[in-house]
Amino acid sequence: MKKVYAFEKNCLGCGLCEVYCKTAHSKSKDIIKTYRKENITSAIVIEEILSPKAKTYFALQCRHCADPKCVKACISGAMYKDQNGIVKNIKEKCVGCLSCVLVCPFGAVKRNKDKERKIISKCDLCIETGTPACVENCPNNALKLMDEEEVK
Amino acid sequence: MSISLITPQFEVLRDEKKCIQCKVCVKQCANEVHRYDEEDNVVLADDAKCVNCHRCVVLCPTKALKIRNNSLEFRDNANWNGKAINEIFIQAETGGILLSSMGNPKPFPIYWDKMLLNASQVTNPSIDPLREPMETKVMIGRKPKKLEFDKKGKLITEIPPQIELNMPIMFSAMSYGSISKNAHEALARAAEKLGIVYNTGEGGLHKDFYKYGKNTIVQVASGRFGVHLNYLEAGVAIEIKMGQGAKPGIGGHLPGIKVGEDVSATRMIPVGADAISPAPHHDIYSIEDLSQLIFSLKEATNYKKPVLVKIAAVNNVAAIASGIARAGADAIIIDGFRGGTGAAPTRVRDNVGIPIELALAAVDQRLRDEGIRNEVSIVCAGSVRNSSDIVKAIALGADAVYIGSAALIAIGCHMCHSCSTGKCNWGIATQEAELVKRLNPDLAYQKLVNLLSAWNHEIKEMLGGMGINAIDSLRGNRLMLRGVGLNQKELDILGIKHAGE
Numbered sequence: 001m002k003k004v005y006a007f008e009k010n011c012l013g014c015g016l017c018e019v020y021c022k023t024a025h026s027k028s029k030d031i032i033k034t035y036r037k038e039n040i041t042s043a044i045v046i047e048e049i050l051s052p053k054a055k056t057y058f059a060l061q062c063r064h065c066a067d068p069k070c071v072k073a074c075i076s077g078a079m080y081k082d083q084n085g086i087v088k089n090i091k092e093k094c095v096g097c098l099s100c101v102l103v104c105p106f107g108a109v110k111r112n113k114d115k116e117r118k119i120i121s122k123c124d125l126c127i128e129t130g131t132p133a134c135v136e137n138c139p140n141n142a143l144k145l146m147d148e149e150e151v152k
Numbered sequence: 153m154s155i156s157l158i159t160p161q162f163e164v165l166r167d168e169k170k171c172i173q174c175k176v177c178v179k180q181c182a183n184e185v186h187r188y189d190e191e192d193n194v195v196l197a198d199d200a201k202c203v204n205c206h207r208c209v210v211l212c213p214t215k216a217l218k219i220r221n222n223s224l225e226f227r228d229n230a231n232w233n234g235k236a237i238n239e240i241f242i243q244a245e246t247g248g249i250l251l252s253s254m255g256n257p258k259p260f261p262i263y264w265d266k267m268l269l270n271a272s273q274v275t276n277p278s279i280d281p282l283r284e285p286m287e288t289k290v291m292i293g294r295k296p297k298k299l300e301f302d303k304k305g306k307l308i309t310e311i312p313p314q315i316e317l318n319m320p321i322m323f324s325a326m327s328y329g330s331i332s333k334n335a336h337e338a339l340a341r342a343a344e345k346l347g348i349v350y351n352t353g354e355g356g357l358h359k360d361f362y363k364y365g366k367n368t369i370v371q372v373a374s375g376r377f378g379v380h381l382n383y384l385e386a387g388v389a390i391e392i393k394m395g396q397g398a399k400p401g402i403g404g405h406l407p408g409i410k411v412g413e414d415v416s417a418t419r420m421i422p423v424g425a426d427a428i429s430p431a432p433h434h435d436i437y438s439i440e441d442l443s444q445l446i447f448s449l450k451e452a453t454n455y456k457k458p459v460l461v462k463i464a465a466v467n468n469v470a471a472i473a474s475g476i477a478r479a480g481a482d483a484i485i486i487d488g489f490r491g492g493t494g495a496a497p498t499r500v501r502d503n504v505g506i507p508i509e510l511a512l513a514a515v516d517q518r519l520r521d522e523g524i525r526n527e528v529s530i531v532c533a534g535s536v537r538n539s540s541d542i543v544k545a546i547a548l549g550a551d552a553v554y555i556g557s558a559a560l561i562a563i564g565c566h567m568c569h570s571c572s573t574g575k576c577n578w579g580i581a582t583q584e585a586e587l588v589k590r591l592n593p594d595l596a597y598q599k600l601v602n603l604l605s606a607w608n609h610e611i612k613e614m615l616g617g618m619g620i621n622a623i624d625s626l627r628g629n630r631l632m633l634r635g636v637g638l639n640q641k642e643l644d645i646l647g648i649k650h651a652g653e
Contacts, residue, residue, distance in 0.1 A: 010592050012180070019174045019213045031214050035172035139211060140592045 001085035010142035013057030017134035018042040024133035041121040062123035070100035164197035170216035177208035205568035207577035250498035253571035263509035272619035281612035287622040318347030324554035327353030330494035337593040342600035343367035356418040375429035377419040391460040397491030397534040400464030404429035443479035458482035465511030470518035488534025495572035516549025539610035563596040
């Protein structure tokens with residue numbers, strides 16, 4: 001199964017992956033409207049090491065674990081692993097208990113900032129569009145969609 | 153100093169309707185122009201720090217940014233223009249010489265743009281390079297006066313060592329130190345892929361790049377940085393740098409701040425030490441001395457590698473080139489006054505040297521007149537911008553060209569002329585690890601391969617148009633050129649006729 005891999009040696013920490021992740025998961029699909037009118041939590045986050053004067057960056061998002069703890073912890077059945085191995089979250093079923101946020105060993109599941117309804121936000125590999133928006137728009141090829149064998 | 157009189161060169165225009173405060177510009181500007189004000193949720197800019205490198209403009213996801221020349225106008229004055237005034241302000245404040253980077257930006261004539269190429273019509277057929285064979289391979293090195301064969305038709309003349317190039321283009325010398333390791337890697341890998349060569353510059357050869365030896369020219373300059381036997385034997389040729397088009401008569405100075413662990417090991421100097429290249433080679437004060445170094449290097453490498461000599465195009469370039477040919481060089485590189493540099497005194501960059509087109513024509517003519525043109529190859533350097541410049545250079549007599557600035561532009565350089573600051577936002581002219589990684593060699597090398605493949609294709613198209621099917625048939629074929637808007641003296645030096653003649 002292909003996942004998004006982050007290559008720290010190429011990551012600039014520019015944050016464009018976050019911008020395009022939010023836009024891809026917005027209703028409008030327009031960058032400016034997404035930022036102005038929709039309150040979306042990016043499923044990919046640039047982590048800085050040696051803050052505040054960061055020297056190393058890497059982009060962090062869901063690893064789509066083989067044995068996902070978030071799925072086990074989910075109390076409503078919203079989180080599940082589909083037949084392709086992608087860990088998905090059904091928004092309608094999510095009750096916002098944040099158990100998945102608590103158990104994710106990578107900190108890759110986030111609470112949505114949406115004030116209307118507390119649910120979670122995580123990487124869905126942009127299944128609808130084909131290529132993840134973060135991979136497509138990374139200016140330095142620091143994010144790649146690969147399967148485990150390609151990485152090796 | 154109370155108040156600075158220096159006014160910002162550029163202004164940063166931010167379209168607030170488009171800005172989404174994503175802070176990409178803040179994170180990407182090494183000059184710290186942009187800053188985010190949390191209290192007002194607004195991104196602000198300090199115009200004075202901007203060098204107009206376009207990093208923020210290109211990365212801004214909503215294209216909310218534009219950089220303009222500062223609209224602050226001094227009173228109209230053709231003589232005392234804003235630049236002249238600001239330069240005085242700077243020197244009055246700093247007391248230092250003005251520093252610049254890249255090539256001469258002044259509006260001197262560009263002779264490439266005053267020459268036009270011929271094409272076949274009716275009486276001789278043009279050639280379609282997509283259907284018929286077309287040769288752009290060239291060999292750089294000394295050629296024998298004649299070829300002798302034994303009775304069986306086997307060649308008995310010994311052919312001196314040559315550099316084989318798939319196209320008449322090489323990447324010019326840019327040292328590790330002046331440019332980043334990633335930039336060097338991109339150049340080396342592209343040269344390997346394209347079957348051409350790149351040049352180490354005077355900063356030695358990084359241990360990781362010895363594997364690209366077949367596509368490397370190693371340089372020996374006045375500082376002798378990183379020169380040892382393995383280094384001399386690493387490449388396909390050795391280049392002695394006597395001069396550089398951007399700063400003829402001037403040495404180099406890589407500030408200690410750029411000499412980190414890696415650069416230090418490669419240059420064989422202490423970490424943090426300034427790397428000073430003297431203006432002259434301290435062992436070369438005559439053609440005979442140069443000859444001694446040429447043959448020392450040939451001796452050291454068992455006469456297996458051509459030795460090239462690079463000079464800046466200056467007043468008596470033809471006579472100098474003749475001397476170099478007689479001194480035993482296998483190729484002469486002539487670097488015109490528009491050639492780039494990581495750092496040069498502004499006054500030298502802008503006022504010393506002569507146009508490459510005139511120098512090239514003069515050197516080729518002189519060597520032909522003296523009957524020694526076969527003894528050296530001529531490489532044209534100093535702002536070759538595109539494939540038609542290359543075709544014109546070859547018609548004027550060059551064997552190949554060097555490209556430096558064009559190669560850097562291909563991998564992201566936006567010609568902001570700020571290499572000397574070491575804060576290149578594109579990861580090219582910097583040694584700061586955080587900036588260097590912005591240049592991904594995997595992407596950059598592909599861009600170089602794309603650019604030169606395209607140029608090679610264009611060269612073939614232009615050759616075909618002239619009814620020529622090999623680049624060797626164009627060399628020195630000045631009848632393929634016509635001048636426009638040139639005076640008789642210029643035409644005479646270029647050795648070409650005026651359009652219509």
